[in-house]
Amino acid sequence: MVDWTPDSLTRDACAVDGLSDFGDDSHREPLEKLLFSLEHEADLNAIGETVLRQRVVDILTTRLRVQEYLKRYPEIRDEEIVAPLVVVGLPRTGTTMLHRTLAADHRLFAPLWYEVRYPCPSLDWDPAGEDQRIIDAKAEMSAMLEANPDLLAVHPMDAMGPDEDIMLLEQSFYSYNIQAYANLPTFDRWIEAQDHTVGYEYWRLLLQFLQWQKKRTGKQAERWTVKAPHHLHFMDLVFKVFPDARVVQTHRDPVDTIPSLTSMTAALWVIYSDNADPCEVGKTWARKFARGMTHTMDVREQVGEEHFLDLWFKDTVSQPLTEIQKIYDFIGMDFTPEARAEMEQWQDFNKRELRPAHAYTLEQYGFTESGLEQQFARYREKFILPN
Template sequence: MQPVTLELPHILTLARREAGFFDDMDADLEQRVADFVQWINERGPYTPDQVLAMQRQIQHILASRLHLAADRRRYPGIAKTPVEQPVFVIGFARAGTTLLHALLAQDPQACAPLAWHSRMPSPPPGAGPVCKGRIAYADHDVQSWINLCPGQLILHPYADKGAYQLIEDEELLTLDFRTAYPSLLHRVPTLDVRVVLDGGYGEAVRFHREVVQHLMWNTGKRHWVSKFATAQQDLGALFETYPDALCIWAHRPLSEIYASNVAVRAATYDAINGRPMDWTSQARARAEQMQAAVERMMNSEIIDDPRILHLPFHQLVGDPIGTIEAIYARRGWDVSDEYRQRVGRWLDDPENAVDRYGRYDYSYPPYGLDRKWIEQLFAGYSERFGLRAHQDA
């Protein structure tokens, strides 16, 4: 029986028809789509239903990307929109990055990426009132992801905000096929931890800036704030595109968070694949790769760049308002009364409680690891940033 595969010409044609885009497509974009389709096909076989589901997801992502290009021509002001003094939350997952992003996004002058921005980005928010259907589509798409992987509600509880949940910048890069974020591509049943920035990180960040302009144009927002975890891979490229950026690097002892890092990946990709994957060997290899990357970063001059604010996790959770004030002081901004009140209300709202869906038991033995080994592996990192592990974490 002939294997069923994704057909690139079908995807390109269907995406063009969905977007109403019949001009020449950027050759590099088309090549990235082709490479991704080939990568998927090589990991088959697939059933006809799986191929159809994947095709629809990829088709819509590409159509959204074509809409962005068309909007940039339709609204010339987008390309002229300044992106001044953006704030990026960077650092390892589970180090308080999501909490910090949520608090920074409470500023009424801030523009932060939301789930509907990656799922239904056109027309740009500044073009006029956003119709209810766009929000409904994004809500439905987020819910389909939660239905497939309900563990997200415990592991990443802000997913229940639907279309209005804050997203990571890696979702925006997925629109340009520079990475494959699982919440947007959960219908690919062989997806794994595949963060590939094809074409170089500098090109990815330049595309990112175009999306930021798209989302900020004509909105009256003062600055951009987002969570851009992979940016720490190449901060030089980030600062080249955003020379006046401020990166808030959240730090926490890796021995406190590495088990939860693995658990999140396991719950996510096991749900997508529909079977348990081998996380024992991956967990050890990934830890060693992270340690090597950390060593390179600590030996780099950029680690002491004044555009990076190093923030210990326990400082953030111990004094959230004080942390925001310190960040804004670095920027030379005032924390308005309205912003302060919004942060207070957000922190007091039980709908934002991190344990409202329960607690997940993060431990090392299920992944064949020992906490002491992780602690020793990243001892240099903890020493460099004055981090002390809490044994009950």
């Protein structure tokens, strides 16, 4: 019998390094809500119970370690992050390829998958030595692909590659990331109704921490580039914690993107539950991103369109470096021949056709074309139909 009580998972986390100071207790209420849904609603199989319980323990362990590092190195909080470049857009609009291409420029910091999954190194971390986080991340990714090889057809997987910073938000439990692994309706309703400022403040702190770590390994960069469709839900908070942020928003018809997102999420749900309902996946995530897109459109009107650069999927696929030139013009950086060469080399090694085909239908997730058009009508009218 799996023990999902908050005290049990907290004890397990404290036992890893013998630490007990979590800092403030802002994580406690979302943790309790999450554990209720994992125990009573997610219908987890044996793999799901083991993996998702350990994931929560890992997050708590990380929180303890971060607090310890802040005590040892208070200068972490002094790290300055200037005008981060934030890539957003509905999932499946090319944000991953765009972000990873940008990250090939050595002048830009980007969070790597192992860094967002395990943002804090061990307490005896040697910047010049072997990093256990990399070993753990590679093993976890291999296990995911072994459990469901179809994941590779949906999303490029690389433990050492740049990836979404939503997993940094998950460290506060103020994020929607855990819902990508299981159906958690009660937690989902609760977390959507909360003020996520504390989560975005912790996100900023973790980016400062990662920057501090990168510098200790000898890396230098001019600014950060991060990406997550999740930021569409909280664009106001992106600007609250980074008032000088510059946002690149990618666009593609939700009729194409939402079913593709659903297929990716459904591929994860079936790993952890033997009763994952693909139509429930579709209903949940279409609603969430319709709501998130409306929010971002409202924020754009409030803060001013000059903070955003719009790119379209068809263009980033057909002429990626031309579109990236627009980004460099937008953020006021020189798109140097060296940066272009780094990106071209990265693209040569990461062609989409090297991955298996991604196949799905609208019907298998309970969608109709007209239903999605109606759900995203305001967004489609402004960004899709004119193009």
